[in-house]
Amino acid sequence: MPASQPVTVVVTTFNRAEYLSRLLGSLDRLDPAPAAIVVVDNASTDTTDDVLAAASQSLSIPLTVHRLVTNAGGSGGFSAGVERALTEGAQWLWLMDDDVEALPGALNAFAPWMGEYRCLHGRRWDHTGEPFFWQHRFNAFLGVHFPVHGNVFAKSPVFRTNVGCFEGMLVHADAVRTVGLPDPRFFINGDDTTYGWLIAQREPVVYIDSFVLRKARPQKQIDLGVRHLNDSSNLARYCGMRNRGHLARYLKVNGRFNRFGFALGTALTTAKEVLRLAAVERTLTGLGSLWNGWRESRRILHDPEWAPMPALNPSRKDAE
Structure with a gap:
């Protein structure tokens, strides 16, 4: 990856100290590595403080901890984290929850596309090692996003969409400045879909055919054929x-x-x-x-x- 395009990882966490520790370790093993990590602690009450204190000493990547006095939800956490990252001079922001792990070579997978697009997603394995399907398009008439049937990468390594996912969105700082910060009023659920749609009104939003994350936390789910339902x-x-x-x-x-x-x-x-x-x-x-x-x-x-x-x-x- 060109040195001129450093990536800042923005993580929102709440009472998942064990998963957070695994995530930070996976980020530290990336080559190339992120330029910085910003962790928003959503007023956790478990051992998250201990995990972050240890990480600040052991990580080879600069770590900024942004603690909130109350739990602002995922939406409020990402809003605060994106704002903090921009204040710290972030050029690219890689947004992710605390219960995933970064896969080796993830940033190399993004690199060829970062000169063409300013809002990208990679693919994700679920906790069982199966591909997790999150390739959707938003229907504005209904206000609902629908899964796209079939192999969306059959003819191209890039799938253009109009929604976003904060479990892995890579977004340029200028795209963020254009649409504003993620809306903290959502608290959880639907904030990232809406944010991706707002960006897509101005420029392309895409998925690339490369696995960059793995879900570490088990979830109950059923496979409906065209999508998973958790x-x-x-x-x-x-x-x-x-x-x-x-x-x-x-x-x-x-x-x-x-x-x-x-x-x-x-x-x-x-x-x-x-x-x-x-x-x-x-x-x-x-x-x-x-x-x-x-x-x-x-x-x-x-x-x-x-x-x-x-x-x-x-x-x-x-x-x-």
Whole structure:
């Protein structure tokens, strides 16, 4: 990788000290290595402090720890981490959760494409060593992202999409400045999809046919043929439904909101979550979380004080 394109890894962590330690170790073994690591500690209460203290002494990569006084969720953590990384002079930001591991040669896999694209994703193995499918496209009419059937890399090593995933997104600082920081109001669920879509309104967002990460944390899941469906939580269900309110507002700002299509998309989202409850988790006790989230989404949709995240100071290239 050219020395002129250093990569800063931004990790958000909350009470997963063991997984965080494994992730940091995998980053330290990369060759070429990242230029820096920024870890946002989302007010963890386990031994995360000890892991980060040890890492600050043992890592060969400069480590910045950004501690939050309260848990701001994945969305708030990545928003704070991206902002901190930009303050530290990051040029490229590689965003990832704390429960993955970087694969050898990951940055070399990205390198050939970094002169052509400014928002990239690599592929990911799941914890069993099987490919995890996360190649989707967002349908603005419905406000829903759908998996793309078949081998999306059959004819090209690059798959163009219009969504993002914070479990591995590599994004240029200038692209971040153009769309602004990730929106912390999402807390969890849907923030990265929306962020990728916002970038895609301005420039290409792609996946490359190279495995760069491995999921370290086991998850219950079923294979639906066109996608995997993981287990979830009542908090994620609530936020996922509530955040449709934020998504609708972003669609409106970009002139892409259709009231009837979005209502249909909300019905499809509800059906997917009911399927997740019944088929993956084998319970229906999360239905109340879906209902409460939907009610809150209605409030957000009609909030007169809601505003999108503002753009940051763009580079000269983006300002022209």
